[in-house]
Amino acid sequence: MKPKDETLKDGTTVHIRKVTSHDLDRLMAFYNDLPGEDRRYLKFDVTDREAVRRRLRQMRGGRLLRIAALSEDAIVGDGVLEFSPESWLCDHAEVRVLVARPFQHRGVGSALMRELYFMAIARGVHKLVGMVARPQHAAIAICHKLGFREQVLIPDYVRDTRGEHQDLVVLIADIHDLWHELEWLYKDQDMRRYQ
Secondary structure: OOOEEEEOOOOOEEEEEEOOHHHHHHHHHHHHHOOHHHHOOOOOOOOOHHHHHHHHHHHHHOOEEEEEEEEOOEEEEEEEEEEOOOHHHOOEEEEEEEEOHHHOOOOHHHHHHHHHHHHHHHOOOOEEEEEEEOOOHHHHHHHHHOOOEEEEEEEEEEEOOOOOEEEEEEEEEEHHHHHHHHHHHOOOOOOHHHO
């Protein structure tokens, strides 16, 4: 992906680019500024600097692609595509997007999803998978808006940062269905350049 500027709904511009190992401090600032409720259901402790460093190292092997939205050199949104090492899931990728509270509902999440979609297409992905805890109603609503469908609900499957068990909701989007939703959201922009 080439770095690009994206104009949000309110006219603000953010810069979207790939994350590099040099972004560790920016990522830590982003994660530490998130309210505890926003970090509660994440897959790992993003306040643990060494854990974040390990995740950055995983990008080297290509199993993890990460992009960020920046405003004035600060990360305000984080997007991840994670590929399974299992051959029977080689055309699937898990997708995750996280946006700072002041930038939510302004188009950052949609812009990150769009870029992750293009990256998934380039890697031959046919299905995108979202895994969220059931209390994450906003995340589930966004997935539905983008064409993801709930496939599985596994009761008490994950533990949040408070140590409480939560139901896991698995949502899946066929890459072509997602294209139609993204095309509708960005109908005024030139989406055909990625086909």
